[in-house]
Amino acid sequence: MVCGSEEEFQIGNIPDLTGYVSIVTGGNAGIGYQTTLQLAKRGARVYIASRSKDRVDQAIAAMRKDEKGLDISFLKLDLQDLQSIKCTVEEFLSKETRLDILINNAGIMACPFELTKDGLEVQWQTCFLGHHALTMGLLPALSAAALYHNNKTRARIVNVSSDAGLLWGPKSINYDDPNLTDLTGRTAPWRRYGHCKQASIIIAKAITDRYRTKGITAYSLHPGIVQSNLQSHDNTILGTLSRAAMKISPTSSAVDGARTSLYCATSPRAIDSAGLYMVPFGKVDNRANKWLNDPKAVDKLWEYANNQLKNHGFPTEQ
Template sequence: MTNGWTKREIRDLTGKVAIVTGGNSGIGYETSLALAENYATVVLAVRNINKGLEAVDKIKKEFPNADIHVMKLDLNELESVREFAEEFRKKFRSLSILINNAGVLMPPRKETKDGFESQFGINYLGHFALTGLLLDLIIKTPDSRVISIGSISAHNIKPEFKEFLGAKKKTNTRKCYAQSKLACMYFAKELQYHFRARNIDSMSIACHPGIAQTYIFGKGSRKLKTRLTRASLKVIGQSAEAAAYPILYAATEYSMRGGEYIGPDGRKGIKGFPTELEILNEQFVENVSNNLWVLSEKLTGVTYKF
């Protein structure tokens, strides 16, 4: 239990460089705001630079001294991920916090530029590539952390990654979203395993935000828009700010050891204060996770060099 942890408890992050993918909107925005408020240098890694600049303006209105940057990253395209990593490397010498937050839910578009089913490609494979391309910086930065975002939709389901990876196959988009989020959760555990096996002191932690009324629901297919109305989300869910707490807790709390799964402590995990959850350990299948890693390296062309 975390005794009602909120962002007020975030420590001074002076000197820490953080990347938040999708930091212009929703949970990513609230995460970026809180990190900047606590003196981290924050890079908003966004697909739309103008939206990123608007977010910077908003953050600077609240915290004029915020050290905040915008850089282009389109997870829909592996080339863009490579360009981002290269540019980041030119500008920064360390990376303390990588928050792999950006995501899409049941989008109308089906394939990424590289031909992957789009949810699997953007939510998971793009972040797998990004982390691998920045790995040396992460490893050489003391107390660095990689945070992956899961979802309640991935709880109590079986991994069927291979089935959902093929873009050409007829896939159920709702199931595909859940599998893409489960892949992010598996990735977090597998990365932590690699760190620990090599005595690397970087940490990999998974978390989920519960349910929050953000733009992600409005960008989905028409069916999703009518089903999950903004009003009902507001009633059952929590604010984007509160939904960012599990991420912020995982990214900043001293008590983290690596390998945890953090989520809201309320009923069914929909809302509440961040706490450590057992469910990922219970549903984790080690050899499946290992196979996913090998396949992801092959599909993205990014080999992890520890």
């Protein structure tokens, strides 16, 4: 059920962001491209955290054709390599003392089963655990932003999740087999995608519960259905059919796909929805409350995720 009778958030409602520092993961393509562009147009400094400098440089050049002087830079990030995420954090902290907005947007969908070098299923790591590692590493910078602005609502983390988390994943997180190794059949990659997106919804609540009093809040959202590179990963008949279906079904533009992220990241109104699951354009959707209203489910994922990071040599919870 979708709640909220107020007017839908528009790009024109993004406040002035001069002086704000932000990161958009996967900001070189699709929804992330527009998220980056709109933040930068409102005056924010934006780091595109992504894996290919060439692709990011091309994106920045295209954005500057739209508007000169945008303050956008590349930050190397490979979510499929946990150790390299420590370098991403170090690199960022060598340049900036605070981070106002972190948009965990990068993702892959319905890839064939594959383990990363960290031994995690590739979607689980890209969409969930890699982003959690990045978020935890950047918490000191997010805290610094909250202190800097002396504002309990300023430092925000936005997890770009998906309705797939509600529709395709298991009923709850599978802690016995988080890689969902045992799944078989053509739908298995899609169900793994749903699983990691479910986790990204729940972890936003866990972060908000723990850091809200320190001025940091987190949000999760479905951006809408947008034609992008995301649909290119499944080369089976199911992937071909879904791409064909996308071509004839109503889809949103990438800029509309970015609107709910931008709402969560910038709107003064969004603070009332901290920790919740949002849908276009900036509305709370109660369907995820079956997990979000269950403190045991939220705490369990928090503990699992931080234990995983600890096992991979990350500092323990701050």
